[in-house]
Every structure is written in structure tokens, then in C-alpha cells.
Amino acid sequence: MPLENTNSFRKMFTAIALCRSVSLDIPLLVLTYTALDALAWARYGDQMGDVKERFLKFCDEHVLAGEVIRCTALDLYAARCAMLHSLGWESRLSEKGYAKAVVYAFGPGRSRAIEMLEQKAPGKFVDVNADDLVSA
Numbered sequence: 001m002p003l004e005n006t007n008s009f010r011k012m013f014t015a016i017a018l019c020r021s022v023s024l025d026i027p028l029l030v031l032t033y034t035a036l037d038a039l040a041w042a043r044y045g046d047q048m049g050d051v052k053e054r055f056l057k058f059c060d061e062h063v064l065a066g067e068v069i070r071c072t073a074l075d076l077y078a079a080r081c082a083m084l085h086s087l088g089w090e091s092r093l094s095e096k097g098y099a100k101a102v103v104y105a106f107g108p109g110r111s112r113a114i115e116m117l118e119q120k121a122p123g124k125f126v127d128v129n130a131d132d133l134v135s136a
């Protein structure tokens with residue numbers, strides 16, 4: 001990672017921690033996905049031509065490597081698109097069935113909504129703990 005980016009990343013992670021400490025869930029997710037995009041760029045730069053390809057590779061190699069988060073890189077990319085483009089939960093990828101829509105839990109355990117959603121639409125949703133996503 002270029003040295004000039006170190007302070008910028010430190011500020012991003014400080015802002016994410018501040019959002020978490022005061023339960024600003026949406027800003028926390030926006031900053032987290034923005035940081036993941038920036039980290040993917042810092043890691044791969046021009047080696048890969050498009051944002052999606054970089055993001056997927058970064059998630060596969062770094063975010064999902066510990067097997068704590070149980071979804072695919074494409075699920076996270078779809079969630080990133082939904083959050084950054086509409087502050088929502090579904091993207092075109094999840095609406096068309098190419099990826100699962102991510103339901104977030106904050107704090108220990110699973111989201112309370114996930115079991116109900118899984119019963120209504122099996123295979124359409126996946127739960128991700130936001131703290132695990134930030135820690136990854």
C-alpha cells in the first residue's frame with residue numbers, strides 16, 4: 001500500500017469505529033464498503049481493469065479468507081452496490097438472483113429478521129455480522 005494512503009485509511013477506520021460506537025449503522029456500512037473499494041484499489045491498482053473484478057478478488061483473498069463471514073464475494077459486491085448507490089439492501093444482482101441480499105446484524109449473533117426472511121424467500125438472503133465485516 002502506498003505510504004501516502006496510510007493516514008487516509010487510518011481516518012476511515014477511525015470514522016467506522018465512531019459510527020459503530022453511536023449506532024450509525026448506515027454510515028458505518030457506507031464507510032466500510034468505501035474502505036473495501038479503496039483497499040482493493042491499493043492492493044491491485046491497475047492490474048485489474050474494473051471495480052467489480054478488484055472487489056471480488058480482494059474479498060475472496062482477504063475478507064472471506066477467515067471463513068467467519070459466510071457469503072460469497074459476489075453477495076458482498078451486490079451489498080456494496082446496494083448500500084453505496086441507494087443506501088438500500090437490494091441491488092440488481094440480488095433482485096435478479098445472481099447474489100443473495102445481505103441482512104446485517106450489529107453486535108453478537110444473527111439478525112432477528114433473517115429467520116423470517118429465510119422462511120419467506122429461502123436462498124434469497126444471507127446474514128452478515130457488520131462487526132465481522134469491519135474486522136475482516
